[in-house]
Amino acid sequence: MPKIHSKQISKELSLLRVDDDEVRYFEALWEIENGITYNSYLLTGEDEVILVDGWKREYADDFSETLKDLIDIRDITHVIVHHMEPDHSGSLVKILEENGFRAEVLGHPLVRGMMRAFYGIDVKFRAVKDCERLSLGGLHLEFFHTPWLHWPETIMTYLRGHGILFSGDAFGGFSIPPAIFDDDDEVVSSYLPFVREYISTIIGSYRQHIPRNVKKLMDQRLEIRMIAPAHGLIWRKNPERIIEYYLKIADGIPEEGKxxxxxxxxxxxxxxxxxxxxxxxxxxxxxxxxxxxxxxxxxxxxxxxxxxxxxxxxxxxxxxxxxxxxxxxxxxxxxxxxxxxxxxxxxxxxxxxxxxxxxxxxxxxxxxxxxxxxxxxxxxxxxxxxxxxxxxxxxxxxxxxxxxx
Ligand SMILES: Cc1cc2nc3c(=O)[nH]c(=O)nc-3n(C[C@H](O)[C@H](O)[C@H](O)COP(=O)(O)O)c2cc1C
CATH class of the missing domain: 3.40.50.360 (Flavodoxin domain)
Known part of the structure; x- marks a missing residue:
């Protein structure tokens, strides 16, 4: 049975996570016996409600119910789409319908056409530029185009002042970790092999874009206090650890003797x-x-x-x-x-x-x-x-x- 987590992380931020233990062949290709999570986030500003990504279409009803426990869906003012792959965007159609398509969808310029092509919907859309800053209801957002992590339309959002990087697929992994955060080293150690598997299977063909995009983020001198990916653990104890791990796997650095x-x-x-x-x-x-x-x-x-x-x-x-x-x-x-x-x-x-x-x-x-x-x-x-x-x-x-x- 898929488990649903709805957790308030701070005054402004909540996590909505579903543990998908029903998927057998992710992307109809990868046999993931240990499942995967889809992480969505809700940001509430002074008078703005921002939904960050969604769940897979199969969980759209659960997603809607989970959101309704927190807010009135008609009050969502913005939806940030970091990645159009349907494991994140599939449930957004239902949410936008229930929202009456009032919310402005924020994403890479390619997202509008993909929304039409994948779901046959025309949304109120605002293309965000690379490094664009936008303040909404006292929340100071900054968008970064991070192409090929894992598709060409992939972006990340940095929440200034709070030091939170919403990273989409990047810095995520397979499996259903028995925790929300990276606080426990044992949880992290048993999760990392699933991260390695995720990087090599899902992003492996685009691995050279990992160091390129990490460098781009580092050049911004962002103070990253938390990494909130669209799959798996949220990194707040040691966000550098997942960045370094991604870089190591992207380079294929060998374990001695393996x-x-x-x-x-x-x-x-x-x-x-x-x-x-x-x-x-x-x-x-x-x-x-x-x-x-x-x-x-x-x-x-x-x-x-x-x-x-x-x-x-x-x-x-x-x-x-x-x-x-x-x-x-x-x-x-x-x-x-x-x-x-x-x-x-x-x-x-x-x-x-x-x-x-x-x-x-x-x-x-x-x-x-x-x-x-x-x-x-x-x-x-x-x-x-x-x-x-x-x-x-x-x-x-x-x-x-x-x-x-
Ligand atoms: C269905 C089938 C097709 C085969 N096709 C070839 C072939 O095209 N050329 C060849 O030299 N041997 C072919 N072989 C023989 C195998 O390559 C050979 O028996 C090999 O030793 C099998 O290794 P294995 O015991 O590890 O399966 C074929 C065997 C089978 C069962």
Whole structure:
């Protein structure tokens, strides 16, 4: 059952959060067993009521009821849209309808057209400029265009005097943290892996925009006392921590000794190669994380992407299948190539029955994304003693090239 939180944070600010434990495949792609939260905020000024983002359409009725406990929806004077992705904007249609479309929607210039295209509505709209300041009912707002965190229309809003940065998708994460704020270090430590997974899967392809936009905010010399994102924990104890974490993951800075072994295996040959590699890596003192796709289990692709981003090297193993790369690994390889910084050497192993092509194709895909492919070992059927020797040689080549060696 989705849980709803309505919490007054200060005289002017309330959080409205829904814990979505019903979603299974976020964006119809990412299997998130631990759910996600949608965070909306309500700012009440002297005679202005400002709604900051919303929830997913499926929770529009709950959102409306939760808002009605706090205000009369017809009194909302402004709606700030940081990001048009429907997990935030989907419920705004209902709220605007109940508001009689009186509220002025504030957002990036692209938002007006997206509102029309996504929801068929024409709203009273005011495009905010980059670095524009606007005072509403004693609340001093400043808007920043932060493109590609995570779409082109993404903005952030800074509430001057209060030091609050409403950051939209940025500085958010997957999962349903058992707290509202970052006050408890244990809560934060168990939440950060979900942040890593969120950054690498959702923003990974646009990762270079993380440092660019952070620099832009830092150049403004904002005094950030609280970061209020649209997903997950609110950062008030240590807002720098989430900024630094985002920068670290955007750069793909490896955890020392962390190596990922990813394989698919229909009949056990590639799995056997994976076991040989994992055993050797462990002998060499590495922390090995193995993900396999077999006839009895399937790995979680978002966990793979989340773990790949801060690994020091990757080993990818796949059979040749219909003269191509085995489909699950082809998909995973494509996601790695698009979303993960190429600062990790890769070793490719591949088994075939009569004519191997998967190893070469995988190496091409990774090289096209600027990864360094240390070696490709193609073998027929199960790895025999000779193949095993070649695999071990290529593992030591890989280790000698790993960035943290
Ligand atoms: C459906 C299917 C398609 C295959 N296609 C090819 C192929 O195009 N070329 C090839 O050399 N081997 C092909 N093979 C053979 C496998 O690549 C080979 O048996 C390999 O050792 C399987 O590795 P695994 O035991 O890890 O699944 C195919 C096997 C299956 C089951």
């Amino acid at each position: 190596v990922l072994v990813i394989y698919a295996s229909m009949y056990g040959s590639c799995e056997e190669a994976g076991n040989i590699v994992a055993e050797e890596l462990k002998k060499q003192g590495k922390r090995v994380i193995t993900y396999g796709f077999t006839d009895v289990r399937w790995a979680s692709i978002n966990k793979i992407i989340g773990d790949a981003v801060d690994s020091e090297s990757l080993i990818i193993i796949a059979p040749t299948y219909e003269n191509a790369v085995f489909p699950t690994i082809s998909h995973v390889a494509d996601l790695i190539a698009r979303k993960i910084p190429p600062n990790k050497p890769i070793l490719v192993l591949s088994s075939h029955g009569w004519a191997g092509v998967a190893g070469k194709k995988l190496a091409e895909r990774f090289r096209s994304a600027n990864f360094s492919v240390i070696d490709v070992v193609e073998f027929k059927g199960k790895p025999d003693e000779d193949v095993k020797k070649r695999i071990l040689e290529s593992v030591s080549k890989l280790l000698s090239q790993s960035s943290t060696n």
